[in-house]
Amino acid sequence: MNKPLASIISVGISKFGKLIGKSAREIFYDAFRECIDAIPKFSVDMIKAAFIGQMSGMFEHQEHNAPIYLEWCGLNGVDGFRVECACASSGAALKLGVIAIASGLYDFVLVGGVEKMTHLSTSDVTDILATASDYFFEQINGLTFPALYALMATAHMKKYGTTQEQMALVSVKNHANANLNPKAHMYGVDNVTIDKVLSSRVIAWPLKLYDCSLISDGAACLILTKPELAYRYSDDVVHIIGFGQGHDSISLINRESLTSLKASKIAAKRAYDMAGISPMDVDVAEVHDCFTIAEIIAYEDLGFCNPGEGGKLIERGETFRDGSIPVNTSGGLKAKGHPVGATGVAQACEIFLQLTGKAGLRQIDEAKIGLTHNVGGSGASAIVHIYVGGEFYG
Amino acid sequence: MVEEFTLESFKRFCENNRFMVVKCNNCGRIFLPPKMFCPYCDSKDLVWMEIGRVGVIVSYTEVHVPLKGFEKFNSYIVVLVEFEGGIRLPGILKNAKISDLDIGVKVLLEFSKDYPSGYYFTLQQPL
Numbered sequence: 100m101n102k103p104l105a106s107i108i109s110v111g112i113s114k115f116g117k118l119i120g121k122s123a124r125e126i127f128y129d130a131f132r133e134c135i136d137a138i139p140k141f142s143v144d145m146i147k148a149a150f151i152g153q154m155s156g157m158f159e160h161q162e163h164n165a166p167i168y169l170e171w172c173g174l175n176g177v178d179g180f181r182v183e184c185a186c187a188s189s190g191a192a193l194k195l196g197v198i199a200i201a202s203g204l205y206d207f208v209l210v211g212g213v214e215k216m217t218h219l220s221t222s223d224v225t226d227i228l229a230t231a232s233d234y235f236f237e238q239i240n241g242l243t244f245p246a247l248y249a250l251m252a253t254a255h256m257k258k259y260g261t262t263q264e265q266m267a268l269v270s271v272k273n274h275a276n277a278n279l280n281p282k283a284h285m286y287g288v289d290n291v292t293i294d295k296v297l298s299s300r301v302i303a304w305p306l307k308l309y310d311c312s313l314i315s316d317g318a319a320c321l322i323l324t325k326p327e328l329a330y331r332y333s334d335d336v337v338h339i340i341g342f343g344q345g346h347d348s349i350s351l352i353n354r355e356s357l358t359s360l361k362a363s364k365i366a367a368k369r370a371y372d373m374a375g376i377s378p379m380d381v382d383v384a385e386v387h388d389c390f391t392i393a394e395i396i397a398y399e400d401l402g403f404c405n406p407g408e409g410g411k412l413i414e415r416g417e418t419f420r421d422g423s424i425p426v427n428t429s430g431g432l433k434a435k436g437h438p439v440g441a442t443g444v445a446q447a448c449e450i451f452l453q454l455t456g457k458a459g460l461r462q463i464d465e466a467k468i469g470l471t472h473n474v475g476g477s478g479a480s481a482i483v484h485i486y487v488g489g490e491f492y493g
Numbered sequence: 494m495v496e497e498f499t500l501e502s503f504k505r506f507c508e509n510n511r512f513m514v515v516k517c518n519n520c521g522r523i524f525l526p527p528k529m530f531c532p533y534c535d536s537k538d539l540v541w542m543e544i545g546r547v548g549v550i551v552s553y554t555e556v557h558v559p560l561k562g563f564e565k566f567n568s569y570i571v572v573l574v575e576f577e578g579g580i581r582l583p584g585i586l587k588n589a590k591i592s593d594l595d596i597g598v599k600v601l602l603e604f605s606k607d608y609p610s611g612y613y614f615t616l617q618q619p620l
Contacts, residue, residue, distance in 0.1 A: 221558070222561055223561075225558065225560065225561070226560065226561040229560055235500045235526065236526065236582065236583060236610070237583060238560065239609045239610040240571060240583045240584050240585060240608075240609070240610045241556060241559060241560050241562075241563040241566065241569055241571060241585060241609075242556075242560070242571055242583060243556060243558065243559075243560050245556075245558070246554050246556045246571055249554035249556075250552040250553070250554055250571075250573055250583075251552070252554075253552045253553055253554060253596070254551070254552040254596070257552075257595075257596045300557070301555070301557045302557055302558050303554045303555065303556045303557065303558070304554055304555040304557070304591055305554075306554075350526070351573060351581075351583070352525065352526075352573070352581040352582060352583065353526075353581070357551065357552055357573075
């Protein structure tokens with residue numbers, strides 16, 4: 100295992116869901132307040148830079164958002180950056196935050212993400228999300244995001260025999276996990292069974308309503324510092340020991356494969372190499388389950404199983420909480436919710452909670468090494484981070 | 494007139510019922526979307542070339558919640574089609590049932606201003 104690049108000393112997450120009457124900046128403040136209140140020895144005026152992920156200003160007709168979030172957190176003197184990488188926006192923000200710390204130029208950095216979506220109609224939200232796919236060949240042919248992932252699902256089913264029942268299991272698992280996460284959009288809302296998934300209405304065949312992640316409001320943030328400073332401010336520390344980023348063509352027409360995301364594979368390889376670990380060392384992972392098929396493909400691209408065996412991996416129960424590699428203990432994008440710009444940092448927050456033993460009823464025993472996997476669009480971007488709990492390092 | 498290797502040129506060819514792709518004179522490969530350099534060998538020695546309109550389905554879906562602007566199509570099938578030289582295009586498949594489809598089925602590219610992309614597909618009946 101290689102040495103830490105930066106360390107997380109606190110995390111904060113707003114409630115995810117339909118947050119009526121709250122704008123993005125107010126939701127972001129909720130996450131920020133929770134993050135700061137957890138570390139009384141820390142003072143907000145120590146923060147010198149902020150990297151905040153947000154997919155689109157079109158949801159609130161508001162661009163130029165970095166100074167807004169700073170103003171609403173009382174951080175006007177801070178260097179602020181809004182980072183956009185579609186649904187991987189705050190995964191990218193986290194990577195930039197780690198780079199800022201590792202550069203030695205900053206001692207304390209705020210990393211966050213936010214999106215406010217539920218005040219718009221589903222049609223308007225789908226339209227804004229679709230702008231993260233290719234305009235000239237995909238949007239113009241009526242392809243929504245569910246439709247793009249449906250094309251991957253159809254190909255995966257044909258090539259490997261993956262079934263709609265296996266995809267449904269992803270939804271069942273993630274809804275069960277969300278029922279143990281009070282911050283999750285679907286907490287206490289639904290008891291999801293395979294039959295319920297299979298009989299839900301078709302969105303883009305073979306994907307049905309319960310194969311799709313949620314339209315949610317929400318924000319997440321965390322404080323990064325240098326590893327040698329971390330324990331001055333918190334007893335709960337999680338180190339980031341590797342990151343990787345990969346890109347591929349914006350459109351599916353130029354992909355080498357429809358059954359794998361090359362960007363994810365590149366990102367994972369770089370992250371594993373930098374961290375000095377292998378996929379088998381990962382104890383808990385948050386992966387980008389924007390659709391159930393996306394989680395199955397992620398198992399394969401991240402090396403948790405061989406190509407084509409993702410469906411069988413969940414069928415054997417390996418990615419459930421009591422399995423060998425628990426995935427999306429938070430409930431994932433599917434059931435925790437997917438306020439797109441917040442997702443990457445929300446994943447990091449869940450790993451922080453798991454590696455510090457603070458994940459409550461969904462806590463995984465002996466979780467030492469965690470991984471997050473955040474995808475932009477239909478796979479033109481992917482960002483992977485690898486974490487180790489402070490008490491296990493060295 | 495020499496057409497530039499732009500998306501606008503591709504669209505204009507479609508409006509004139511021609512399925513044009515870019516060919517690299519250096520490595521001989523063909524590609525879409527059009528770019529000003531060959532994505533395989535980086536040569537700038539390029540030319541437009543017309544290719545056959547019959548391809549095979551490499552994946553398919555039926556969209557029940559339409560994208561804005563596609564409501565008039567109700568639920569619609571979108572196929573991803575591969576042509577000669579590995580050229581791929583997605584598009585709406587007209588007059589077909591999802592239950593009749595499979596990967597490998599042949600389709601024909603047709604041009605029409607009724608579709609935002611300027612084209613659609615129909616099933617190519619087996620001989």
